[in-house]
Amino acid sequence: MAVAVQQAPYIVFDEEDRIVEVSELAVPVFGSFLGKNLWDCFPDSRRLYQPHYTEARRTGAPVEFAQYYNGRVMLVKAVPSGTRVTLWYDVIAILDVLTIEGLRESLDSALAKLSAAEETIRREQVRTSLRLVGGRA
16 A cells, blocks of 8 residues: 555554554544544444454554545555554545535545555565575676
8 A cells, every 4th residue: 555654644552442642644633532442432433444453463564455434535554563553544535425426536536546556555565575586697
């Protein structure tokens, strides 16, 4: 996923899923929830997000995924570090449901951005799997 970590908002939550840190860019959404349990604040999101966070903790590896929630399409990256997880997110589209044409256009835009992100991920996976083999010319 092409989440620009330096510019994307993030939150950090602990082993009990309490929000323990909120980046400046995430303050408008998460700032008032600092110190509170993530699932108490967003109970309807638990079934969508928790399996990814559980996988990140279980494997110790970052987990990247696209998610639709509350009218927004987001690219999300959960990065485990000990008992904490840093959640980077990038809202790539807000679906316009006022008109059929608006919905169609916002879905087309979201799909194009998701396709571009998928291609970026694929290129990164190929790049990291390549190994330089020494030899003579």
